Amino acid sequence: MTEFDAATAAVQAALDAGARYADARVMHRRYESMTARNGDVEELTQDESIGLGVRALVGASWGFHAVPDLSDAAARDAGRRATRTAMASARVPGPPVDLVPVQAVTASWASGCQVDPLGVPLSDKGDLLVDATRTMTKHGADLAEGLYQIWDTAKWFVSSEGHRIDQRIRECGGGISATSIGDGETQRRSWPSYRGQYGTTGWELVESLDLAAHAAQIAEESRALLTAPQCPAGETDLILGGEQLALQIHESVGHAIELDRILGWEAAFAGTSWLDLAQLGSLRYGSELMNITIDPTIPGALGSFGFDDEGSPAVKRDAVRDGRWVGVLAGRDSAAMASLDYGGSVRADGWARLPMVRMTNVGLEPGPHTLDEIIAATDDGVLMDLNRSWSIDDKRLNFQFGCEVGWEIKKGRRGRMLRNPTYTGIGPLFWRSMDMLSNETISWGTPNCGKGQPGQIGHTGHPAAPARFRNVRVGVSA
Amino acid sequence: MTELELAGQVVELVRRLGGPGAQAEAVVTRADLALTRFANSGIHQNVSESTVGVRLRVNVDGRTATGGGSVVTADGLVALVERTLTAARLCPPDPGWPGLTPPTPTPDAPPVDEATAHAEPDQRADRVGAFVAAAGGLSTAGYCRTAHRSSAFANSAGHSAYGRSVEAAMDGIARRDGADGVARRSADRLSDLDGAELGAQAAAKAQAAADPVELPPGHYEVVFEPAAVADLLQNLSWYGFNGKRYAERQSFAEPGAAQFDRAVTLVDDPLGGSGLPFDAEGTGRRALTLVEAGTTRAVAHDRRTAAEAGTESTGHAVAGGATWGPMARNLRLSGAAAGPASATGRSTTGAAAGAVVDVDTAALVAGVRRGLLVTDLWYTRVLDPKSLVVTGLTRNGVWLIEDGTVVRAVRDLRFTESYPRALGPGAVLGLGARAVRQPERVDGAWWAAPSLRLASWHFTGGASG
Numbered sequence: 040m041t042e043f044d045a046a047t048a049a050v051q052a053a054l055d056a057g058a059r060y061a062d063a064r065v066m067h068r069r070y071e072s073m074t075a076r077n078g079d080v081e082e083l084t085q086d087e088s089i090g091l092g093v094r095a096l097v098g099a100s101w102g103f104h105a106v107p108d109l110s111d112a113a114a115r116d117a118g119r120r121a122t123r124t125a126m127a128s129a130r131v132p133g134p135p136v137d138l139v140p141v142q143a144v145t146a147s148w149a150s151g152c153q154v155d156p157l158g159v160p161l162s163d164k165g166d167l168l169v170d171a172t173r174t175m176t177k178h179g180a181d182l183a184e185g186l187y188q189i190w191d192t193a194k195w196f197v198s199s200e201g202h203r204i205d206q207r208i209r210e211c212g213g214g215i216s217a218t219s220i221g222d223g224e225t226q227r228r229s230w231p232s233y234r235g236q237y238g239t240t241g242w243e244l245v246e247s248l249d250l251a252a253h254a255a256q257i258a259e260e261s262r263a264l265l266t267a268p269q270c271p272a273g274e275t276d277l278i279l280g281g282e283q284l285a286l287q288i289h290e291s292v293g294h295a296i297e298l299d300r301i302l303g304w305e306a307a308f309a310g311t312s313w314l315d316l317a318q319l320g321s322l323r324y325g326s327e328l329m330n331i332t333i334d335p336t337i338p339g340a341l342g343s344f345g346f347d348d349e350g351s352p353a354v355k356r357d358a359v360r361d362g363r364w365v366g367v368l369a370g371r372d373s374a375a376m377a378s379l380d381y382g383g384s385v386r387a388d389g390w391a392r393l394p395m396v397r398m399t400n401v402g403l404e405p406g407p408h409t410l411d412e413i414i415a416a417t418d419d420g421v422l423m424d425l426n427r428s429w430s431i432d433d434k435r436l437n438f439q440f441g442c443e444v445g446w447e448i449k450k451g452r453r454g455r456m457l458r459n460p461t462y463t464g465i466g467p468l469f470w471r472s473m474d475m476l477s478n479e480t481i482s483w484g485t486p487n488c489g490k491g492q493p494g495q496i497g498h499t500g501h502p503a504a505p506a507r508f509r510n511v512r513v514g515v516s517a
Numbered sequence: 518m519t520e521l522e523l524a525g526q527v528v529e530l531v532r533r534l535g536g537p538g539a540q541a542e543a544v545v546t547r548a549d550l551a552l553t554r555f556a557n558s559g560i561h562q563n564v565s566e567s568t569v570g571v572r573l574r575v576n577v578d579g580r581t582a583t584g585g586g587s588v589v590t591a592d593g594l595v596a597l598v599e600r601t602l603t604a605a606r607l608c609p610p611d612p613g614w615p616g617l618t619p620p621t622p623t624p625d626a627p628p629v630d631e632a633t634a635h636a637e638p639d640q641r642a643d644r645v646g647a648f649v650a651a652a653g654g655l656s657t658a659g660y661c662r663t664a665h666r667s668s669a670f671a672n673s674a675g676h677s678a679y680g681r682s683v684e685a686a687m688d689g690i691a692r693r694d695g696a697d698g699v700a701r702r703s704a705d706r707l708s709d710l711d712g713a714e715l716g717a718q719a720a721a722k723a724q725a726a727a728d729p730v731e732l733p734p735g736h737y738e739v740v741f742e743p744a745a746v747a748d749l750l751q752n753l754s755w756y757g758f759n760g761k762r763y764a765e766r767q768s769f770a771e772p773g774a775a776q777f778d779r780a781v782t783l784v785d786d787p788l789g790g791s792g793l794p795f796d797a798e799g800t801g802r803r804a805l806t807l808v809e810a811g812t813t814r815a816v817a818h819d820r821r822t823a824a825e826a827g828t829e830s831t832g833h834a835v836a837g838g839a840t841w842g843p844m845a846r847n848l849r850l851s852g853a854a855a856g857p858a859s860a861t862g863r864s865t866t867g868a869a870a871g872a873v874v875d876v877d878t879a880a881l882v883a884g885v886r887r888g889l890l891v892t893d894l895w896y897t898r899v900l901d902p903k904s905l906v907v908t909g910l911t912r913n914g915v916w917l918i919e920d921g922t923v924v925r926a927v928r929d930l931r932f933t934e935s936y937p938r939a940l941g942p943g944a945v946l947g948l949g950a951r952a953v954r955q956p957e958r959v960d961g962a963w964w965a966a967p968s969l970r971l972a973s974w975h976f977t978g979g980a981s982g
Contacts, residue, residue: 074840080609082839085600086585090568102638105566107587124563127638131646133559161607169609182765220766225903304556306697307658307690391566428898430931432910437931437978439908441900461900461908463931463978492660493552493564494958515977517906517933 042067043205045109046197049093052118054199058095058125060138061118062198064348065091065109066390068190071157075168075185077176083161090390095121099136100128105391137375139382141351143201148345149208151338152241156189156211159242171215171250178258180217186235187213187245188486190498194348202350210341210498212237212484215250217258219265226264226458228257228443232282233426237484237498240339260444263456270445270460272514276417277462278410278507280424283442284403285483285501291466292324292331293401293499295435296358297384298369298377300396309490310433313466314364316377322364325470328406328506331359333368333384335399340500341484342401344386348394351383358401362471370396388495395491402502406476410505413475420448421513423460439463439515462513475507520545520669521679523589527573528671530598539602540576540617542672544797544836545569545589549634550960552662553641555689558649560642572797572836573601581611585836615820617674618799618830626680626794630706633683634665644687644712651716652691655723659689663707664960670799678795684963685710686956690913691719696729696926698722699893699913700874701744703956703963705791718874722892725872726914729926731979738888738946739974740881740918746966747955748894748909749936750783750848756902757937758785758807758815760822760833761842767902768816769937775812776937778945780853783808785817785845787832790954790963792847798834805831807845811942819843846962852877853948853967872916872923877949878968883921884947885970889930890916890923900933908933908977930976939971946970 040048046063053061067089074081091114092105102125106117168185175183189211196204214235218227229235230253238244279287299305300312314322324331335343335353346352349371358366369377370385373396387394414422428441445460446453480502488497518526523545531541551565571594572585584601586593641661649657664684671677685707690697699722700715741749762768769776787802788794795801798820806814818826819834822843833843872890873879882890897909908931915927938944949967957963 079612082583082837083581083604083608084583084585084837085604087597087600088570088585088587090587092566100560101563103562103564105564105568107568120565124565124638127642128553128560128563130639130642131555131558131560131649133555133557133561161604162609165607165609182767218767220903223904224901225767302557303656303658304561306556306656306692307660307688307699391568393562393564395562428900428908430896430898430908430910432929432931433895433912437910437929439931439933439977441898441908459900492554492562492662492958493550512978515908515933517900517904517935517938517975 040109040111042109042195043197043203045091045114046195048111048114049091049118050197050199052115053093053095053122056119056122058097058122060096060199061093063091063093064390065195066192068192068389069157070190072188073164073168075172077183078169078173080165080169091117092390093117093121094393095125096136097122097125098129099132099134100125102128103393136372138371139374139380141371145203148206150239150343152209154242156209156242157191167250171254174251174254175217175258178255179219179262180258181220182218185215185250196350198350204346204350206345208239208344209241210237210239211242211244213245215254217261219261221265226261228261229425230257232483234487237341237486238339239341239343264444264458267456267458270421270457270514274510274512276420276507276509277511277513278413278417278420278422278448278505281479281481281503281505282483283424283426284506285503286426286429288401288403288501288503289485289499290429290431291435291438293398295466296367297396298367298373301367302373302376308492313434313436320365323362324359324364324467325362326473327362328473328476329359329362329470330404331401332404333358333366333399333401337400337482337500340400340482341486341498342399342500347383347385348387349382349385354383368396368398386497388497392495397497398488398499400482400500400502402482405478405480405504408475408477410477410479413477413505413507414448414453415451416475417448417507418450421457421460422446422448422453423462436466438466459516460513461515462511463515464511469508472509473506474509477504477506480504520547520667521677524669524671527571527594527598528673530594531575532673534598535575535577535602540673542574542617542799544572544668544670546666546668549665551638551641552660553638553645554660555645556658558657560645563638571597573597575601575605576614577602577605579610579614580605580608581614582608613821615824617672618676619674620676621801623678624788624794624801624803626788627791629681629683629791633663633685633707636663636707640707644710647712648689648716651713652720655691655693655720657689657691657716661687668793670795672799676799678799680794682791682793682961684791684960687712687715688956689715689719691723693723693727696723696726697913698726699744701955703954721874722872722914726926729928731928732917734976734978736973736975738885739971740878740885740888740890741969742878742892743953743966743968744893744955745891746850746969747964748897750850750964750966752897752899752905752907752936754845754848756899756905758817758845759842760816760818760826762902763816764822764825769903769905770813770816772813772815775942777808777811777940778942779811780945780948781808781811781940782851784849785847786849787847789847789849792961796832796834797836797838800830800832800834802832817843817845849952849965850967852950852952872914877951881947881949881968881970882918882923885918886920888918889927890918905936906933907936928979931978932975933977934975939974944972946972
């Protein structure tokens with residue numbers, strides 16, 4: 040029995056039990072991660088999981104059931120149980136459910152991969168982390184940590200509308216960090232990012248990060264931060280590095296444009312959105328420099344795929360154009376409810392989880408400047424980079440971010456290093472204050488986006504470049 | 518094949534394929550998890566899973582690797598063992614390997630409720646229906662979930678253990694003009710969850726939360742309801758009472774020091790509710806007093822951190838613990854020894870119970886001259902782990918208290934505060950008598966706390982700017 044056979048059996052059983060629509064997804068995922076600390080491998084984990092999840096629609100009600108068994112009997116039972124669960128949902132019915140049309144396709148898709156990350160010898164991968172952490176320890180770090188993660192996922196999707204799609208997506212990445220512990224506080228510097236950089240790519244991504252070459256510098260900077268002056272409190276011009284701006288996009292734009300949040304489906308947990316669908320196409324989200332795209336077609340970015348987990352093909356769309364809000368992240372049912380004509384942004388983090396609206400690659404198109412030009416044009420401000428903490432309200436308006444490091448900007452020059460830099464603001468006001476944008480774009484990967492109940496971890500990508508924002512409140516502390 | 522037989526088979530495979538020197542521990546868990554989710558007062562997501570998982574940790578020639586999988590066929594188990602042994606052999610040495618748990622008795626776990634273990638989707642839907650109906654026409658959202666785990670442990674040192682656990686939880690909000698009220702419970706039995714009671718409570722709070730005003734930032738006296746206190750307990754546990762962070766000098770905890778107000782007693786009590794009687798390393802789980810009358814007494818350990826500290830595991834090993842450290846996940850803040858001085862509270866904001874929905878909270882509110890009643894904390898993130906300075910926001914209702922009376926609803930506020938400092942000596946002005954169990958995002962973890970009155974909390978800005 041092939042994976043497609045199991046998925047087909049589950050879908051057919053759901054239809055036989057009374058579903059008007061059903062789809063099923065078999066996923067086989069191999070996962071490997073290694074962490075190292077202070078020159079030793081701390082943990083090596085390898086997981087392999089395979090199973091089937093089937094979704095059934097009865098009237099206006101959904102049901103979902105998942106099993107780790109691909110036998111015909113288990114698949115059919117899963118289809119029947121999903122349908123029975125959908126029928127139970129009808130005891131507390133919601134509004135009618137429609138699905139925006141998608142052309143049924145038979146297709147295969149695979150992400151690009153030059154060096155199979157699971158094929159690289161473990162000893163080589165271990166040496167990479169051990170050497171880097173040993174170097175950081177030698178250069179003053181109290182805690183020197185390194186990490187890589189690899190996901191190799193195969194999916195087989197079948198729907199009652201005739202889809203038959205298989206995909207293979209290989210993702211990997213990693214990074215290092217150095218922590219120095221002082222009297223009552225800690226300071227940390229990371230490379231290239233908090234938790235590292237990730238993409239839908241092979242081990243060549245990790246090699247390109249050149250972890251060992253940056254180990255000494257971040258260790259020394261983490262120690263220097265212990266005695267650096269505190270980031271002053273007040274309003275000033277703020278320049279954000281690309282990695283921090285990627286998270287700013289993720290939290291204050293990506294989640295806000297998720298249609299399930301806008302419709303209230305996440306109200307009790309992840310929250311809603313400040314956006315009102317009645318203003319789609321007219322609302323000013325930010326300055327005219329702000330052009331945000333939803334683009335799962337970017338080669339190698341962490342939010343890329345061929346088809347989403349409803350069988351919708353990857354398509355690039357605008358979310359914000361010239362500062363105006365024009366698009367959302369949607370699924371087939373949420374789009375139909377909002378009278379939109381597209382889905383394409385629905386994914387699940389495993390076979391046992393229900394597909395839901397998730398970010399793909401939500402990124403900021405580049406501007407005309409370089410970071411050096413932005414600094415040179417700034418008379419008085421702070422440059423902050425690499426995220427340390429993040430928090431935003433349930434409507435995605437009020438945020439406060441902490442960064443690992445800040446630098447004074449005085450008369451167009453980068454000055455002293457500043458510790459504990461934080462900044463806070465309100466999403467649309469902040470984005471409207473963006474007045475300079477760099478052309479040095481990197482597609483940052485976020486492998487830890489939490490959403491949904493039961494909880495799911497999403498993988499998203501965020502093209503971003505450094506940018507300047509005027510009159511931002513910085514230096515919030517306890 | 519039972520979970521215990523499967524775990525034993527995995528350990529035997531390691532012996533056969535890895536040789537007599539290979540050390541192994543295996544955990545096999547079958548789980549039936551279900552969650553019925555509602556929004557806009559209708560069920561919109563309704564999911565269940567019947568899964569099995571194997572986790573294997575091996576140490577060969579001083580090298581350690583962990584493997585896991587969902588394939589429990591004979592071939593699947595052989596493949597799991599072979600790839601985990603191969604990984605271990607290729608790994609650098611593991612100087613911190615603490616060895617295996619020796620054969621030891623496993624504590625008795627509380628009995629599981631079979632009705633909850635085998636609950637049907639109709640039963641969850643009916644509780645959701647009761648919540649929605651009790652909200653009196655307000656828009657509602659939330660979930661009702663049940664979880665049943667059957668888990669076995671075996672290792673090559675001859676230790677084995679078996680246990681089952683069940684849990685039910687319900688969490689929902691009612692909404693009025695964008696103002697939310699919440700009610701949340703974790704229980705050992707689905708039958709202990711009353712959807713109508715929770716829905717009425719959420720609705721009463723939502724009604725009382727209408728027309729909020731903006732307050733300036735600053736230090737305010739606060740009364741936290743159990744949902745808000747749960748966030749304090751979680752962050753104290755993950756960052757402060759974590760044996761790995763303690764060993765790394767990243768924790769504020771100093772055993773023997775009077776770090777908290779004398780009113781604070783914190784006990785991790787994993788078998789205080791239905792829970793598995795052993796941890797990820799097979800160590801028996803039992804109650805551990807972390808803070809006693811304000812004095813820090815202990816931190817949580819697994820075998821690795823215990824060996825580093827020269828002590829014994831406290832039974833707090835979790836999967837992935839080598840990286841994250843041991844976790845206390847069933848923390849209870851003890852309530853006041855005597856009942857509250859007053860059993861009535863006053864509210865001018867709405868009918869029925871209004872903002873204050875229980876007598877414990879009412880008694881604490883009655884003693885506040887000027888302060889804030891806070892229902893829930895949201896999106897809390899640690900700015901510095903050692904001082905445990907945390908930022909986050911209020912959610913699901915904040916009210917201004919003046920002269921012992923709730924006088925008006927307040928817009929959400931952002932705070933930046935050191936949790937241990939806020940609970941420090943002299944900082945706790947009152948505790949409710951009853952600890953109310955709050956669910957965590959995953960089953961098996963919970964936080965039990967009464968309402969709590971604190972002298973000061975640093976609000977750094979309004980959510981509007």
